[in-house]
Amino acid sequence: MEIRWHIVFIIIGAAIVTFIPRILPLVALSRIQLPSWALQWLKHVPIAIMAALIGQELFAPQGEASFFINKAELVAALLTFTAAMITRSLLGTVLIGILSMFALRLFI
Numbered sequence: 362m363e364i365r366w367h368i369v370f371i372i373i374g375a376a377i378v379t380f381i382p383r384i385l386p387l388v389a390l391s392r393i394q395l396p397s398w399a400l401q402w403l404k405h406v407p408i409a410i411m412a413a414l415i416g417q418e419l420f421a422p423q424g425e426a427s428f429f430i431n432k433a434e435l436v437a438a439l440l441t442f443t444a445a446m447i448t449r450s451l452l453g454t455v456l457i458g459i460l461s462m463f464a465l466r467l468f469i
Contacts, residue, residue, distance in 0.1 A: 415438065418434070419434055419435055419438055432469070433462070433465040433466060433469050434462070436461070436465055437458060437461040437462040437465055438458075440457060440458070440461040441454055441457055441458035441461060444457035444458070
């Protein structure tokens with residue numbers, strides 16, 4: 362098997378391009394002390410990103426707003442959200458989400 366060097370360089374370049382945006386903020390922010398309001402604000406960023414991803418998948422799966430087309434996904438999301446609020450367990454939430462989606466797709 363021959364090595365295609367242009368593919369190797371593309372892979373290395375993609376790794377560098379992926380690595381730089383992840384490491385630069387880490388290095389820059391590790392050397393400064395952020396104010397408490399910034400730390401409070403940053404705590405909400407992962408939740409906001411997850412909500413945006415889930416909301417887009419539930420309410421605009423093909424890029425258009427369609428509120429009640431994905432009934433099974435909406436019910437599974439509500440069950441999963443309820444499980445997350447009650448159990449506060451990542452494993453329990455994932456299991457409830459997978460099982461509820463499995464059951465809803467099997468029976469609906």
